[in-house]
Amino acid sequence: MITPPETQTPLLDHVDMRMVTADEPGNDWDRNSLVKLDPDHPGFRDQDYRARRNAIAEIAMRYRPGSPIPAAPYTDLEHGVWRTIWEALGPAHREHACAEYLECIRLLNFDSDRIPQLDEVSRKVEAISGFRLEPVAGLVQPRVFLESPARGIFLSTQYIRHHSTPLYTPEPDVAHEIIGHAVTLASKRFAELNRLFGEAVTRARDASGLDRLSRIYWFTIEFGVLREDGKVKAYGTGLLSSAGELAEMHKAELRPLDLEAAENLVYDPTHYQAMLFCADSFDQMYEMLREYLRQKV
Numbered sequence: 001m002i003t004p005p006e007t008q009t010p011l012l013d014h015v016d017m018r019m020v021t022a023d024e025p026g027n028d029w030d031r032n033s034l035v036k037l038d039p040d041h042p043g044f045r046d047q048d049y050r051a052r053r054n055a056i057a058e059i060a061m062r063y064r065p066g067s068p069i070p071a072a073p074y075t076d077l078e079h080g081v082w083r084t085i086w087e088a089l090g091p092a093h094r095e096h097a098c099a100e101y102l103e104c105i106r107l108l109n110f111d112s113d114r115i116p117q118l119d120e121v122s123r124k125v126e127a128i129s130g131f132r133l134e135p136v137a138g139l140v141q142p143r144v145f146l147e148s149p150a151r152g153i154f155l156s157t158q159y160i161r162h163h164s165t166p167l168y169t170p171e172p173d174v175a176h177e178i179i180g181h182a183v184t185l186a187s188k189r190f191a192e193l194n195r196l197f198g199e200a201v202t203r204a205r206d207a208s209g210l211d212r213l214s215r216i217y218w219f220t221i222e223f224g225v226l227r228e229d230g231k232v233k234a235y236g237t238g239l240l241s242s243a244g245e246l247a248e249m250h251k252a253e254l255r256p257l258d259l260e261a262a263e264n265l266v267y268d269p270t271h272y273q274a275m276l277f278c279a280d281s282f283d284q285m286y287e288m289l290r291e292y293l294r295q296k297v
């Protein structure tokens with residue numbers, strides 16, 4: 001396994017910047033807004049990587065909803081990144097993932113040696129829960145991202161993180177999307193919660209309503225934990241796609257799941273989460289979140 005450089009520890013590998021800012025008036029981003037690589041992005045100086053990112057971004061920009069998703073041109077190095085991620089995540093999942101997630105992993109039966117193409121993942125997930133994946137070039141407006149599940153669609157990036165840092169990414173990549181989000185969407189109950197999120201966001205007409213729902217999404221869908229057989233297990237996609245954060249999860253302060261509190265809490269997306277909301281059981285989380293989202297106007 002390749003160790004990330006010291007300056008790029010896997011501390012940030014869960015980061016999902018989509019959740020950080022609510023949409024603002026006058027912001028004209030659309031679902032195909034391109035990610036501009038920062039000078040400190042691991043792939044900034046790799047021209048081949050950047051060319052491949054652009055080619056993959058073009059797939060998203062030309063994509064017509066409902067049609068098959070064209071295959072991304074991953075290299076052997078990039079398939080190696082996927083392999084390294086799975087080598088780290090396999091044992092971490094067995095130890096820390098909730099039963100619902102482990103069952104989804106079993107159903108989807110990924111090849112640990114090769115990045116699955118979005119199209120094949122989407123077909124498998126759709127057959128189970130009706131959810132489809134659609135490619136996006138990079139970051140999209142939080143409202144666009146969070147409303148899509150109302151239509152049974154998860155907007156997914158298709159590029160993979162740079163091969164020099166297989167356990168670190170400063171942005172959501174296909175590993176986070178598939179291992180985190182797509183896997184959970186192979187559960188009918190998770191799929192229902194995602195759909196209810198989309199519907200609640202669609203009803204929230206102002207920025208503060210969207211902000212509150214973004215925080216609930218963060219503390220549940222991204223970073224939720226629950227108790228199972230006396231142990232704390234992860235159901236949040238940000239945790240489940242980060243071996244580093246799963247291993248550190250027990251250090252977080254645990255609070256009983258409280259959605260009224262969560263909707264007003266500010267979180268820090270740049271570090272492992274210092275506090276997690278822990279449900280008493282999967283059923284409690286499912287029912288509490290479902291009721292909250294149904295009633296949210």
Ligand SMILES: [Fe+2]
Nearest residue numbers: 016172222237
């Ligand atoms: Fe995410």
